Amino acid sequence: MQKREILDFFTKNRSMSVGISILLIYLIAAIFAPLLSPHDPYEQNLDVRLSGPSREYPFGTDQFGRCVFSRILYGARISITIGIAAVLFGLIIGSGLGIIAGYRGGLTDLVLMRLMDVLMSIPALILALAVVAALGRSIPNMILAIGINALPLFARLSRSSVLSIRTMEYIEASEAIGTNSFNIIRYHVFKNCFSPLLIFSTLHTASAILMAAALSFLGLGVPPPTAEWGLMTAEARVYLRQAPYLVIFPSMVILVLVLGFNLIGDRLRDMLDPKLRF
Amino acid sequence: MRMKKYILKRLLWIVPLIFLVQTLLFLLLTVIPGDIAVLIATPNAPPETIEALREELGLERPLIVQYIDYVTSVFRGDLGKSFIFRLPVSEILVGRLINSLELVTVGMMIAVVAGIPLGVIAAIKRDSLYDRFICTGVLFGISVPLFFIELMTILIFGLYLGWFPVSQRGGPIWTVEGLRHIILPALCLASICLAMIVRLTRSSMLDVLSEDYILTARSKGLKERVVIVTHALKNALIPVVTVIGLQYGFLFGNTVVTEVIFDWPGIGRLTYESIIMRDFPLIRGAVLCIALVFIVINLLVDLIYLRLDPRIEYD
Amino acid sequence: MDEKPLLEVKNLSVNFYIRHGVVNAVTDASFKIRKNEILGLVGESGCGKSVTALSILRLLLEPPAKIMGGRILYKGEDLLEKTEKEIREIRGKEISMIFQNPLSSLNPVLTIGFQVSEPIILHQNLKNDEEVKRRTVEILRQMGIPEAEKRLKEYPHAFSGGMRQRTMIAMALSCNPSLLIADEPTTSLDVTIQLQILKLMRNLRRDVGSSILLITHDFGVAAQLCDTIAVMYAGETVEYGSAVDVLKDPKHPYTKCLLRSIPRIDVDIERLEPIKGSVPNAMNLPDGCRFHPRCPYMIEDTCEKIKPEARQLTEGRLVRCHLYGR
Numbered sequence: 001m002q003k004r005e006i007l008d009f010f011t012k013n014r015s016m017s018v019g020i021s022i023l024l025i026y027l028i029a030a031i032f033a034p035l036l037s038p039h040d041p042y043e044q045n046l047d048v049r050l051s052g053p054s055r056e057y058p059f060g061t062d063q064f065g066r067c068v069f070s071r072i073l074y075g076a077r078i079s080i081t082i083g084i085a086a087v088l089f090g091l092i093i094g095s096g097l098g099i100i101a102g103y104r105g106g107l108t109d110l111v112l113m114r115l116m117d118v119l120m121s122i123p124a125l126i127l128a129l130a131v132v133a134a135l136g137r138s139i140p141n142m143i144l145a146i147g148i149n150a151l152p153l154f155a156r157l158s159r160s161s162v163l164s165i166r167t168m169e170y171i172e173a174s175e176a177i178g179t180n181s182f183n184i185i186r187y188h189v190f191k192n193c194f195s196p197l198l199i200f201s202t203l204h205t206a207s208a209i210l211m212a213a214a215l216s217f218l219g220l221g222v223p224p225p226t227a228e229w230g231l232m233t234a235e236a237r238v239y240l241r242q243a244p245y246l247v248i249f250p251s252m253v254i255l256v257l258v259l260g261f262n263l264i265g266d267r268l269r270d271m272l273d274p275k276l277r278f
Numbered sequence: 279m280r281m282k283k284y285i286l287k288r289l290l291w292i293v294p295l296i297f298l299v300q301t302l303l304f305l306l307l308t309v310i311p312g313d314i315a316v317l318i319a320t321p322n323a324p325p326e327t328i329e330a331l332r333e334e335l336g337l338e339r340p341l342i343v344q345y346i347d348y349v350t351s352v353f354r355g356d357l358g359k360s361f362i363f364r365l366p367v368s369e370i371l372v373g374r375l376i377n378s379l380e381l382v383t384v385g386m387m388i389a390v391v392a393g394i395p396l397g398v399i400a401a402i403k404r405d406s407l408y409d410r411f412i413c414t415g416v417l418f419g420i421s422v423p424l425f426f427i428e429l430m431t432i433l434i435f436g437l438y439l440g441w442f443p444v445s446q447r448g449g450p451i452w453t454v455e456g457l458r459h460i461i462l463p464a465l466c467l468a469s470i471c472l473a474m475i476v477r478l479t480r481s482s483m484l485d486v487l488s489e490d491y492i493l494t495a496r497s498k499g500l501k502e503r504v505v506i507v508t509h510a511l512k513n514a515l516i517p518v519v520t521v522i523g524l525q526y527g528f529l530f531g532n533t534v535v536t537e538v539i540f541d542w543p544g545i546g547r548l549t550y551e552s553i554i555m556r557d558f559p560l561i562r563g564a565v566l567c568i569a570l571v572f573i574v575i576n577l578l579v580d581l582i583y584l585r586l587d588p589r590i591e592y593d
Numbered sequence: 594m595d596e597k598p599l600l601e602v603k604n605l606s607v608n609f610y611i612r613h614g615v616v617n618a619v620t621d622a623s624f625k626i627r628k629n630e631i632l633g634l635v636g637e638s639g640c641g642k643s644v645t646a647l648s649i650l651r652l653l654l655e656p657p658a659k660i661m662g663g664r665i666l667y668k669g670e671d672l673l674e675k676t677e678k679e680i681r682e683i684r685g686k687e688i689s690m691i692f693q694n695p696l697s698s699l700n701p702v703l704t705i706g707f708q709v710s711e712p713i714i715l716h717q718n719l720k721n722d723e724e725v726k727r728r729t730v731e732i733l734r735q736m737g738i739p740e741a742e743k744r745l746k747e748y749p750h751a752f753s754g755g756m757r758q759r760t761m762i763a764m765a766l767s768c769n770p771s772l773l774i775a776d777e778p779t780t781s782l783d784v785t786i787q788l789q790i791l792k793l794m795r796n797l798r799r800d801v802g803s804s805i806l807l808i809t810h811d812f813g814v815a816a817q818l819c820d821t822i823a824v825m826y827a828g829e830t831v832e833y834g835s836a837v838d839v840l841k842d843p844k845h846p847y848t849k850c851l852l853r854s855i856p857r858i859d860v861d862i863e864r865l866e867p868i869k870g871s872v873p874n875a876m877n878l879p880d881g882c883r884f885h886p887r888c889p890y891m892i893e894d895t896c897e898k899i900k901p902e903a904r905q906l907t908e909g910r911l912v913r914c915h916l917y918g919r
Binding site for chain 2: 121134217237241248255258
């Protein structure tokens with residue numbers, strides 16, 4: 001019975017099932033990269049440099065004769081990690097700040113929210129660039145640089161939810177008898193905000209992956225020779241004419257992963273909260 | 279009267295906002311990196327050279343003095359001197375900023391002019407083949423990495439077909455060369471924003487079309503075209519306009535990628551180069567400049583919004 | 594009484610095709626409105642009365658709606674057979690409509706003056722802007738908008754609910770229509786404002802001579818205003834007759850139950866009786882008589898099997914019920 005219901009859900013939600021399938025394939029690629037990849041992603045073989053797709057090298061080889069397919073499989077680990085970690089960072093820190101701002105009110109609220117205004121007044125990619133410029137190139141720094149852009153959104157969302165809950169009678173009652181209402185509020189915020197938080201997290205993961213790719217493409221993400229999709233595209237730029245596949249494969253891989261997150265996020269929004277626009 | 283007061287309030291808020299942005303940039307780009315003199319000197323420079331550099335840059339002063347000096351000099355219009363170019367930062371920025379504004383604005387205009395009609399038609403012909411095509415296109419548009427679109431554009435229109443130049447600015451936009459040079463980067467930049475505008479226009483238009491006042495308009499005997507253009511579109515555009523400000527910032531961020539790929543001499547590429555060359559005054563100046571532009575544009579968009587929606591109370 | 598009706602709806606049937614299936618919103622609605630008459634179309638929410646009203650002006654969105662059958666004769670011509678252009682000529686000029694919620698029926702971003710003058714410009718051959726403006730101010734003033742001239746440039750949000758409904762009525766009457774369709778015009782208003790609006794509509798018939806199709810769920814409102822009443826249940830008109838007859842001597846069990854379930858001042862009822870059961874699901878209507886599962890007078894083996902036809906009892910009195918013979 002339950003199996004049927006699950007099956008029913010997926011046949012009725014085609015875009016959701018496509019999105020989830022994409023995600024599963026990428027997760028498998030990331031987890032089992034060492035088993036699935038035909039070559040060592042860092043092994044150079046200068047005899048076969050810039051050779052097109054073949055049976056031995058499904059996606060061809062790059063300027064150092066490295067197997068593009070293997071590098072793409074390993075790249076999944078980095079992109080998925082950065083995308084999800086950046087959003088988790090924004091979600092946890094952001095909604096934490098929002099709850100504190102809404103709960104404490106007054107000066108704390110003012111200061112925290114103005115701080116969010118400051119973050120919002122710098123375009124996302126520029127802010128990420130500035131953070132990387134300050135901290136240097138590494139995966140944790142990329143996560144921070146991208147995650148910081150998600151702070152204002154999650155902070156505002158949870159803050160407004162706290163403010164609406166504060167006026168509820170049960171909170172007033174609990175404050176009247178002197179119990180600590182912070183935990184009650186925290187619980188209710190997550191209960192009330194669950195669907196928008198879930199939707200925004202999914203959609204934000206999509207843009208976080210795109211931003212990570214852009215940073216790496218600019219050479220301000222992970223340092224070479226790491227197998228990362230944006231970096232691979234950047235390195236292949238010089239060979240655009242001779243070997244366009246070197247640009248096309250990693251870019252397409254990014255496109256499909258981001259598409260997967262967007263498909264799931266869109267569908268979640270339609271199902272859980274159709275009034276949200278983004 | 280209330281409107282004037284509101285605008286004044288918004289204008290005054292820019293000053294503390296800029297001050298806060300400066301503080302953030304000072305923390306990020308002066309305090310965190312540590313000894314900047316070591317960072318910018320050649321790897322094996324002798325200690326005397328580093329010492330001299332530190333002296334020259336005023337880095338031996340206490341941080342608080344440097345901070346106050348930085349903040350106050352910015353409000354005097356002095357953004358410091360570039361390490362690399364050995365020129366005042368403000369001098370370098372002006373021309374680059376104008377080039378970027380040109381690129382981003384042309385891109386934005388393309389996106390708006392194309393996006394709004396596409397979204398409106400998709401909403402009117404809801405669930406039609408056209409609508410499905412548009413929705414699929416939108417989904418791809420928001421998922422594709424900008425550099426991929428740009429590299430493919432260069433490959434097809436520049437390298438294979440040879441229709442347009444793929445690097446550098448070709449002079450003022452009203453000249454043929456200027457137009458030929460801006461067309462590809464502006465189109466690429468527009469494409470990522472186009473998807474967002476189409477999607478928002480469509481959903482906003484769908485909301486409006488189900489409103490009671492649309493039924494009222496139809497019951498008057500108005501033509502469907504009048505119902506759509508006069509009664510629906512103005513309402514549907516309100517949320518679209520609010521998003522255009524944010525999209526401007528989105529484009530200003532992404533123009534870094536565009537300018538690097540198309541070798542466009544704008545502030546985005548300058549930011550990128552200054553980061554690569556660790557020219558900290560230049561980074562701070564460029565980021566501050568972009569933030570200021572973004573703040574002003576958001577203010578302008580809010581003012582347009584006020585004009586569009588008579589229900590707004592100014593507070 | 595044998596005068597030709599202004600509007601006659603005959604066996605109208607409308608379906609909605611939605612994702613989950615087919616909704617039979619209206620299955621058999623029939624009534625007529627004579628010149629200078631106020632007809633009340635009364636029924637619970639969801640019985641299809643609004644859909645019927647929208648069908649008259651062909652304002653239903655197709656799809657999802659589809660008119661399956663029936664005829665809507667206006668001055669002898671079938672509105673359902675008119676082209677889009679012809680029906681536009683009728684909308685706002687011959688037949689106009691006001692809606693339930695005055696708060697959402699006016700466009701928030703267009704001025705009152707613009708919205709009221711729109712049908713005037715469209716349907717009346719006035720020479721210049723001056724005349725359009727004069728007519729706009731005149732109609733607003735007639736509907737009791739104080740300082741009408743000054744308020745032309747204001748937006749709907751500056752108006753109260755009652756004022757907005759007056760504006761809606763002004764807009765609907767600006768071209769002296771022969772028929773005004775009023776869909777629950779007072780439901781969302783305060784009681785005092787309700788009375789003012791009802792008075793306005795009564796005066797309208799007296800002064801302008803328009804016929805009115807009043808759609809309401811409230812027998813009280815219908816009693817105050819209407820000459821004739823048609824009662825609708827689950828997409829069908831079940832009773833039709835003069836207001837006095839229907840209210841004083843209801844024939845159909847549904848009308849009887851409905852009247853017994855509302856408080857009245859003029860008749861002394863000991864206890865209000867709610868109707869048992871609930872309104873049937875329009876996607877799965879009962880066979881036979883639609884009301885039989887809830888009917889206290891149900892005849893076994895008849896009501897649940899055979900669909901009753903509308904029968905004429907006396908001149909101008911129709912009932913769709915097996916109690917009055919087959």
